[in-house]
Amino acid sequence: MAGASISSSSSRFEASSVAVLQGNAKMAAIGRLSQKLLKSAALTQTRQLSAAAAHGEQAAKTWKILSFVVALPGVAVCMLNMYLRAQQHQHEQPEFIPYSHLRIRSKRFPWGDGSKTLFHNPHVNALPDGYEQHDH
Numbered sequence: 001m002a003g004a005s006i007s008s009s010s011s012r013f014e015a016s017s018v019a020v021l022q023g024n025a026k027m028a029a030i031g032r033l034s035q036k037l038l039k040s041a042a043l044t045q046t047r048q049l050s051a052a053a054a055h056g057e058q059a060a061k062t063w064k065i066l067s068f069v070v071a072l073p074g075v076a077v078c079m080l081n082m083y084l085r086a087q088q089h090q091h092e093q094p095e096f097i098p099y100s101h102l103r104i105r106s107k108r109f110p111w112g113d114g115s116k117t118l119f120h121n122p123h124v125n126a127l128p129d130g131y132e133q134h135d136h
Helices: 002-088
Strands: none
Touching: none
16 A cells, blocks of 8 residues: 555656646746747837937937027027117106005114115115115
C-alpha cells in the first residue's frame, strides 16, 4: 500500500511539473510576444517623434521670424504712439471737488507731515483740502 501511495504521489508530482512547465512555456511565449509589441510600438513612436522634431524645428523658426518681424516692430509702434500722445497732452490738474467719501484721514500718517500718503505725488494726488500749490 505504501508503494502505491508513493507512485501515485510521484505521478501527481510529475503531472504538476508538466503543468508548471507548460505554464512557464505559455508565460515565456507571452513575454516574447509583449517584447515584440513593445519594440514595434517604440519604433513607431520614435518615427513619430522624429517627424515631430522636424516639425518643431520649423515651427521654432517660424515663431522666431514672427517675433522679430511682427512683434518687436509692433511694440516699437505702440511705444512711439504713447510717447507722441504724452507730448500732446495738456498737463493740467482736474478741478478739485471735495467729495466727503474721498481722502478721509482718521489719524495722521506716521511719516512726513502726516497728511500725505507714502507715495504722494503733488502733481496728481490731492490732499483733503485740495491740490498743493506749485510754480509751473
